Amino acid sequence: MTTSLMVLKRSLSASAAMSSAIKHVTVVGGGLMGSGIAQVAAQTGHEVTIVEVNDDAIKKAQKGIQTSLQRVAKKAYKDNSSEAEKFISTTLGRIKTSVDLQGAVKNTDLVIEAIVENLGAKHKLFSSIDSVAPQHTIFASNTSSLPIGDIASVTKRKDRFGGLHFFNPVPVMKLLEVVRTPETSDDTYNKMMDWGKALGKTTVTCKDTPGFIVNRLLVPYIAESIRMLERGDASPRDIDTAMKLGAGYPMGPFELADYVGLDTNKFILDGWYEKYPNEPLFKPIPLLNKLVSEGKLGVKSGEGFYKYNK
Numbered sequence: 001m002t003t004s005l006m007v008l009k010r011s012l013s014a015s016a017a018m019s020s021a022i023k024h025v026t027v028v029g030g031g032l033m034g035s036g037i038a039q040v041a042a043q044t045g046h047e048v049t050i051v052e053v054n055d056d057a058i059k060k061a062q063k064g065i066q067t068s069l070q071r072v073a074k075k076a077y078k079d080n081s082s083e084a085e086k087f088i089s090t091t092l093g094r095i096k097t098s099v100d101l102q103g104a105v106k107n108t109d110l111v112i113e114a115i116v117e118n119l120g121a122k123h124k125l126f127s128s129i130d131s132v133a134p135q136h137t138i139f140a141s142n143t144s145s146l147p148i149g150d151i152a153s154v155t156k157r158k159d160r161f162g163g164l165h166f167f168n169p170v171p172v173m174k175l176l177e178v179v180r181t182p183e184t185s186d187d188t189y190n191k192m193m194d195w196g197k198a199l200g201k202t203t204v205t206c207k208d209t210p211g212f213i214v215n216r217l218l219v220p221y222i223a224e225s226i227r228m229l230e231r232g233d234a235s236p237r238d239i240d241t242a243m244k245l246g247a248g249y250p251m252g253p254f255e256l257a258d259y260v261g262l263d264t265n266k267f268i269l270d271g272w273y274e275k276y277p278n279e280p281l282f283k284p285i286p287l288l289n290k291l292v293s294e295g296k297l298g299v300k301s302g303e304g305f306y307k308y309n310k
C-alpha cells in the first residue's frame with residue numbers, strides 16, 4: 001500500500017490530526033486549490049471551515065470536493081463500497097462552510113488563504129482577521145508567486161506567518177512547500193512542517209524567494225516552451241510528446257500550462273518581470289498575452305493551446 005493510501009485509511013479514525021498541533025483549519029477561498037486543501041485536511045482527520053464570498057461559490061467548492069472524494073474513494077476502497085461511502089460521508093462531515101470570515105476564524109489553529117493573486121486583496125483579508133483570530137493561530141498563504149513577507153507585512157503576527165504552497169491537483173500531488181520568512185518563528189515553522197506530514201504530504205523547506213522551488217523552475221520552463229513555439233521550432237503536440245517521452249514528465253509544458261491556467265502563468269510572469277526587468281526568463285511572451293486577452297485560459301475556459309470539451 002502506498003504511503004498516501006495508508007494516511008488516507010488512517011484518517012477515518014482521525015488519528016492523523018491528533019498528532020499535529022493543528023486540529024482546526026480555516027481555508028479562505030474555495031477554488032480549485034482551496035477546495036483541494038480543505039479536502040485533504042478533512043481526509044486526514046482535521047476539522048475544516050471553507051470561507052467563500054457567497055453561496056454559489058460554496059456550492060461549487062462542495063461539488064468539486066464531492067467529485068474528487070469519489071475518485072479517491074474508488075482508488076482506496078475499490079472492493080468495499082460501504083467503506084467508500086463511509087469515507088466520503090465522514091470526510092464531508094468534517095467540512096463546514098461560511099461566508100463570514102471574521103466569525104470563521106474565532107476558533108481555529110490555522111488560516112490558509114487561497115484567494116486571487118492580488119496583494120491588495122490578501123492584505124485586506126489578513127488585516128481584517130488579525131485582531132479577531134486567537135493569538136496562537138498561524139496564518140499562511142498558498143500564493144504561487146507573491147512574497148510571503150509582503151503579504152504578512154500588514155499583520156502583527158509575522159512570527160506566526162508562513163507559506164504553505166500546494167500543487168494542483170492537491171489530493172494527488174504529494175508535495176507541500178513550507179515557506180519561512182526571516183520572521184517566521186521556529187515554533188511556527190515546526191508546526192507547519194508537522195501539519196504537512198499529518199496531511200500525508202512530503203514537505204520541503206523554502207526561503208521566501210520568487211516561486212519558491214517548484215514554480216521558480218516550472219514557470220520559466222513553460223515560458224521557454226512557449227517561446228520555442230513562437231519561434232516556430234516545433235508544434236505544441238511535438239514539444240509535449242518530447243518532454244513526456246524524452247524527460248519522463250507526466251504532462252508536456254503546453255498540457256501543464258493549460259491545466260494550471262494561462263492567466264495564472266501570465267500573472268506570475270508579469271509580477272516577476274515587474275520586479276526583475278533584467279531577467280530574460282521573466283520577459284512578457286506575446287503569444288501568451290494574446291491567448292489570455294482572447295479569453296483562452298486553458299482547460300477551465302475550454303481552450304488554451306489545445307481545445308477541451310467543457
Ligand code: 3HC
Pocket residue numbers: 068069071072075143144166167168169170171172173215218250251256260264
Ligand atoms: N482528485 C482526486 N483524484 C484525482 C484528481 C483529483 N482532482 N485528479 C486525478 N486524480 C487521480 C485519478 O483518479 C487517477 O487515479 P487512479 O490512478 O486510481 O486511476 C490518478 O489521479 C491519475 O489521474 P488520471 O488517470 O485522470 O490522469 P493522469 O494519469 O494523466 O494523471 C495528473 C493526472 C495527476 C494531473 C498527472 O498528469 C500529473 O501529475 N500532471 C502534472 C501535474 C503538475 O505538474 N502539477 C503541478 C502544477 S504547478 C502548481 O500547481 C503550482 C501552482 O502554484 C501554479
